[in-house]
Amino acid sequence: MIVNIIQRPEKSEAYEFQRKVSIDLGLRVTIALPASLIEEKEVVDLVKSDSEKYGHEVMLWLDAKGFPWLLSREDKNKSIKDSIERFKTVFGYYPKAAGHYVLDSECIKIIRDCCPEIRTVIAGCFEEGVRVFHGCNNSWYLFSEGMSWTGWYPSRTHSLRPAADEDDWSGVVAVPHLSRDLVQAYEGRDDFFASHMPNVQRGLGNEGRIHEYDYNLIDQYRMQDDFNGFDSYYQVHVSSWWLKGCPNVIDSDDITRENYVETMKYIARLCSEGKAKGMTLSEYGEYYRKNIPIGGQTVGVGKDILYGSGKQYFWLFGKSFRAVVDIFQGGSIGDLRPYAGRYEAVTGLDSDKPLMGSYPYIIQSQFRTGVKNHCCDGSRTTLIAEHNGEKLDMCFYPTKIKEVFRNGNATKLVLEPVVMEFNDGYRIKVRTVYVFTDDGIEIYRQILERSEGECEFCEYIKGCYGFTEYPEEMRGITFGVDDVTQEFKYRNREVSREGGKCAFAEIPQVTARVELCADDAENVTAREGNLFEPYYLLTAKQKINNAKETKVCLKMKKIQKI
Amino acid sequence: MSENEKDTKNITYRCPCCFNRFIDVTIEKDKDGIYRCLKCGFNGTIDDVLNAYSNFRSRYKLRGTRITLDEQRRM
DSSP states (O other), rough: OEEEEOOOOOSSSSHHHHHHHHHHTTTOEEEEEEEEGGGHHHHHHHHHHHHHOOEEEEEEEOOTOOOOOSSSSSHHHHHHHHHHHHHHHHHEEESSEEEEOOHHHHHHHHHHOOOOOOEEEEEEETTTTHHHHHHSSOOOOBBBSSOSSSOBBBBSSTTTOOOOSGGBBBBEEEEEESSSTTHHHHHOOOOOSSSSHHHHHHOSSSBBOOOOOOOOHHHHHHHHHGGSOOEEEEEOOOGGGSSSSSSTSSSSSHHHHEEEHHHHHHHHHHHTSSSSSOHHHHHHHHHHHSSTTTTOOOOEEEEOOSSSOEEEEEEEEESEEEEEEEEETTTTTEEOOGGGGGGEEESTTSSSTTTTTTTSSHHHHHHHHOOOOOSSSSSSEEEEEETTEEEEEEEEOOOOOEEEEEEEEEEEEEOOOOOEEEETTTEEEEEEEEOOOEEEEEEEEEEEOOOSSSSSSEEEEEEBBBBBSSSSOOOOOOEEETTEEEESSSSEEEEETTTTOOOEEEEEGHHHHEEETTTTSSSSEEEEEEETTTEEEEEEEEEETSSSSSEEEEEEOOOOOO | OGGGGOOSSSOOEOOOHHHTTTOOOOOOOOEESOOOOOOSEEEOOOOHHHHHHHHHHHHHHHTTTOOOHHHHHHH
């Protein structure tokens, strides 16, 4: 694992404390110098001296005019260019790294155009959006969902979408501003569950000096090395404001600082034992370029390390989509971002969605109902097994990850089998296998055992599109099977075809088409919902007979915007 | 109140009812010593607030458990 410690300098005793901790532990850090402090001689002198003495890297924190991604194009341009030039004047060289909590593709382009020396940026807050907005009393207007939890190559047209190839690439390597828990990032507000010790305290995840979660989260990220052919990345970024009198933290400053120091000591120990490597931000960017090809896949495995639920989530981040498999819900897909659609967006005053930095989803089971609980179900995938008129939904069969295989640009996820038992005693033991490729998601259901008798499988994909938990306008979507197409009118209509090959929905609002393809289906359908059930449903029914395995493919493609 | 929470720094307390849903809503003490939430019906003493925080923590069943890398691999 690679570790990068980011510190933001200021004239304060708390920063002095933080600075001394890293020096005493022999940790090189990335000093994120705020553009707003670049004229503060005392701060700059200290930064220069630390950089020379300890080999720290100085990066530029782009805060000259507030949050850069929310400015007008003109202000983005001016503030970024001015900040970079002032940095050059003060330090005598251009920065190699820059960033803020979020950078949209427009900000990244400005950075690259005016300073090609910048190779690495902090450009997003992994899964910070709806839940953090609500959690902060509806006052934290930062929407950055649908992105990577680790490094990525931002595309030219949406900073959170990974570039598909060299031409599509913005020219920088990006990282999220913090490393966040791969379980809590899906289930809740993940600002509490991050590589930010005082925020763990804010979420009451510690009990005074007992703060095992800080260590456990580091090890969750160390574990990611097992699933990728390259080092995972962990970034600690705690501004010193949190370390003295922070009103959000209920513990005393002594406890806050002790937890901070102990966690940093653990990181230093991992580095000294060769179990982690310290790098600055631009060094990580160089590492990323050398070791990770553009258009490759990254796997993330989240196992619950806080609640003790035993839950697991599997994340796949690739050029065509990002998928989250909810292992507890039978291995259904709980979140799907169709990057293949190459949805284009910038934020800021000149945008038609000025606040919305998130990449849109077509499935999001946390925001959009997921499995039925008091009315209709919402966006999700599942397998429905039918026998003798009875239907069983695989979402209610928790499982575990058995194995993850990587093979070039494909990833295979094998789950532990589940046994579905019907009221008449009929049993069927099914193992789900996913193969994630650049073309889509192949879903295999391997039938390991079954009783005598008939059974039918229905692959079920209920989709929508959106950015938040609220439904968007579905008119404009078309749906159908093979060559039969209908316009979405909220009228519960269905297109169905015996022996059909492909059910689809085209969503021009996010420039994506989603298909459920099955070569040997008995029946394929596509259905529209209504205003109280604003979804499209794609299904493929397959009789099991003597089959040992069924297969469907979920594909995503680009279409034109309305 | 635990020893940790007796610090004299200027802590902003959050309504424990709202926080139960992971929503930060700050509450302040009224002249009668009672904390009242502006967004929900919570009202209580500082002990009520701190006890509620303690209850809140109980959802994190692994908060005091070190889970090493190898243990996480086996989970």
